[in-house]
Amino acid sequence: MLSYVLAGLGLGAIYAIASVSLVVTYVASGIFNLAFAAMAFAGARFFYFLNTESGWGILPAALVTLLLFAPALGIALYGLLFRHLRLRSPLVKIVATIGVSVALPPLIDLVFGKLAQVTAPGLAPRPLSVLRPFGAVVNMDQVTTYIGLAVVLGLGTAVLRFTDVGLKVRALVDSEALTSLSGTSPTRVSVGVWAASSSLAALAGVLIAPTAGVSMEGMTALMAAAFSAVVAARLRSQPIAVVVALLMGVATTVVQRYLDPESTLAANLVPSVPFAFMLVFLVYYAIRGQAGDSSTGGALDRAIRPEGGDPALIPSRPRAGRGLLTVGTVATVVFLVVVAILPAVFDVYWTGLAAAGIALSIALLSYTLVTGEGGMVWLCQITFAGFGAILTAELSSTYGWPPLLAVFVGSVFVVPIGVLLGVLTIRLGNLYIALVTLTFGLLAQTLVFTQDPFYNFGAGTAVSRPEFAMDNAAFAYVALGAFLLIGLLILNLRRSTAGLAMTAVRWSENGSRTLGISVVQTKVLISGLATYVAAVGGGFLALNFQSSLPDSFNPFIGLVWLAVLVTNGARSIMAALAAGLLFYLMPGLFQTFLPSELAEVPILLFGIGAILLAKNPDGVIAMNRRKIAELSERWRKPQDTGPGPEPASPPDESREPVATVGEERPVTTGGRA
Amino acid sequence: MTTSPLLSVRDLTVRYGAAQALFGISFEMPQNSALAVLGPNGAGKSTLARAVSGLVASSGGEVRLDDRDITKLSPTAIRRAGMVHLPEGRGIFPGLTVQENLRMALVVEKSAREGALDRAFEIFPVLGKRRRQQAGTLSGGEQQMLSLARALMVSPRLIIADEMSLGLAPLLVDVVFESLARARAAGVSVLMIEQFASRALAFSDHCLILQRGRVAWSGATDQAGDELLRGYLGEAAAA
DSSP states (O other): OHHHHHHHHHHHHHHHHHHHHHHHHHHHHSOOOTTHHHHHHHHHHHHHIIIIISOOOHHHHHHHIIIIIHHHHHHHHHHHTGGGGTTSOHHHHHHHHHHHHHHHHHHHHHHHOOOSOOOOOOSSOSSOOEEOGGGOOEEHHHHHHHHHHHHHHHHHHHHHHHSHHHHHHHHHHHOHHHHHHTTOOHHHHHHHHHHHHHHHHHHHHHHHHHHHOSSHHHHHHHHHHHHHHHHHTTTTOHHHHHHHHHHHHHHHHHHHHTSOTTSHHHHHHHHHHHHHHHHHHHHHHHHTTOOSOOOOSOHHHHHHSOTTSOTTOOOOOOOSOOOSSOHHHHHHHHHHHHHHHHHHHSOHHHHHHHHHHHHHHHHHHHHIIIIIITOOOOSOHHHHHHHHHHHHHIIIIISOOOHHHHHHHHGGGGHHHHHHHHHHHTTSOHHHHHHHHHHHHHHHIIIIITSTTTOTTTTOOBOOOOGGGOSHHHHHHHHHHHHHHHHHHHHHHHHSHHHHHHHHHHHOHHHHHHTTOOHHHHHHHHHHHHHHHHHHHHHHHHHHHTBOOGGGGOHHHHHHHHHHHHHHOSSOHHHHHHHHHHHHHHHHHHHHHSOGGGGGHHHHHHHHHHHHTTTOTTOHHHHHHHHHHHHHHHHHHHHHHOSSOOSSSOOOGGGSOOOSOGGGOOOOSSOOO | OOSSOSEEEEEEEEEETTEEEEEEEEEEEOSSOEEEEEOOTTSSHHHHHHHHTTSSOOSEEEEEETTEEOTTOOHHHHHHTTEEEEOSSOOSOTTSBHHHHHHHHTSSOOTTHHHHHHHHHHHOHHHHHTTTSBGGGSOHHHHHHHHHHHHHTSOOSEEEEESTTTTOOHHHHHHHHHHHHHHHHTTOEEEEEOSOHHHHHHHOSEEEEEETTEEEEEEEGGGOOHHHHHHHHOHHHHO
8 A cells, every 4th residue: 555655646746846837837927837748848858868868877967957958948938938928818828838838849859859669767777776665665766756846845945935036936926016116127037937947847757757758648648637736726826736736646546556457447547536636626616716817916917917918009990881892801702712712623632631621620610619709718629529520420330320410410419518518617717717628638538539439449430421522622612611601600690699798708707797698608608609619520520531530639639729720810710711721731731842850840830820929919810911901001091081191180980991800800908099 | 416307207108008098298306306296086197107117118208317218128127226116005015024025125225135124114113013924914004114114215216106195094194294204304306196185285396287198287386276276186185
């Protein structure tokens, strides 16, 4: 028994280090570091490079990794990205950190080479020596995790409690504005915090490598477990996070004592332990109403923080007169025509990619609904899509339903899952929703997608396309039709009373309540609809590949989906189509025309796109549309207003060229000046 | 001592997104002087204070302290240049102890640390008694004393005091004015934003009345009669 507890403490210690890293950056900078797994992976990979591949000793390799490489990585990321995120909305913060987690691993692979064999030594010398205290068995790897946690906690507490640097960090946590008024630069303190937190991520990565491997999967599982501890700590309390992390580690190993390690039950139960912890704490906090979005900083910080984002951006003026022939509609029509021509001119291979892209864009529309309309960051849409794919395959192959019927009716069965998740998370803040849905996705991946009869060695269940759409081109048109149908429904929904209620809830839940709008009803409606759309999209993906391919619905790929979509624009329907096509056509281009070493570059670019969101929070499509509108404004102005510019008088609204479609405009506080 | 003004603000413009808060504010503060900034709610008084101290970015105009352009400097650099901004509300770190709050205020002036702490506890003995207590658990008046102590224990060039007396009992309002008078006696200039117009005017040499983001009136305080105040601020404010 003691052996199990000691092994559990080892695992828990790593969870604890990870959760300390997450909590520190969250309280000090207001950013929840979803790139943690990627940073841990980078650290572990670099250590592996020095220690195993370059033959350095453990100590120098560890010192260089933890004290030079990791802090440098943290500082670089802070300089490139995190410092721009301070004033951004929670969605942009989350997506930009997702961008890092998507872009960093391929970058590391490009630099250090992709590992075929992921198991790696840790910080203990090999071969592993074993200690036997009180008849229990502990290996040196576990001992190093105890030492690691002890050093982190001891050093961290000492620095935070007794030094000037620690005082400044705690002051920054209390109030950034007041810190700067006191003559301490918040930027310099933040740089230090990110360097330290990156070091912790690397330490956790190096320590988990012997058991989970130097892989993004292993690191993501570590991060998901740490999420549970962080949720239990309500994102803020270090001691609670550490204790819960240790308990989770012990619970995970002790459970194994009573199970046959070879049984599927054991294989399923172990990854579920952190999720069970998270669920318990969530329900507890939700009942007590304590899991709202905690705002960082004090009253002064809130007073000088503008609601709508960067105060330097002046939003474009509402345009008068929405005629049919606006720049926006013209662009939309042109884009649709181009997409419609694609299957006719491409050969079979490229048409297949385009069809996959269109099918994916249906699934992406669910983000447009839940994130764009509902303002909630759900990270498990891909899981719903996966359910849709599996159901479509089962219904059409096993029960002989017609394929399209299987897609549209089968998806109905997924809706209750989404609604249930929606109801569970309704009272939670945005960040909690993101964490819960991501963990749910990971859990579904382990418990459902990789299990037989659905898994079938990764091939999934075969599906056949409808008879009239057997070839790629015909299927692409069917998918495009479905996309347009759902897109029109969403457009219509936006203009309906229910859509207005969604917009109201997105901007202010309390304000909506005072109007008599039911927040619960509205959010349930959105989550149900979004779940349905995601499942339909998954069904079409299955039809496209003529198999359910459960591996392709990994939540990590879901992060890439979200990154691509939000880069294009979270609220535009055409952006979903563009994102879907981009997701499949760009890797196609790379595979066809560039050497195979660059195969991961598209993922890297998708991640970088999401990172760039920090500077252009509306996405590329909206940005380009704005640029085009500006251009056309400049071009039309001389003709309309005639000679003699009048800079002092406000521009006449009726003469403004009708340019942007109303929905894409960012809204900030306050009226027009 | 130089003859140039201590603080000179020219055409200062501030906007929060689409909403413009300040429209071309200009004024000067001579060396060793006190200025009262008055105005109704929403006139832009706190925005002016925040723009001068660098907390919110200005979108036009220029701010000079001791003839040095500080318009684009960070609040940190402006604090180091000798300006202390005591913000509206409770300008303290609630999670730190009283002593740690004071230590944060001394980051800029490392050499004077020991003496400065003693000076703070001498001015406000109650802080000395509560030095190990979390600042967030102090009473409102004590929190305001702590905020004031952060300015009084060092020797800045200029203190911007934003609504320091807001929500305080009359006795504590007296403490606030006495403390700021102490700073004046030590040669520190004070820019005061106040709800008690008559007390602020009695304290200051000059007065600036803001209305809807613009300077409505400015001049020496002895010329700011009751009529004028009533016209701009309403009955209650002139009392």
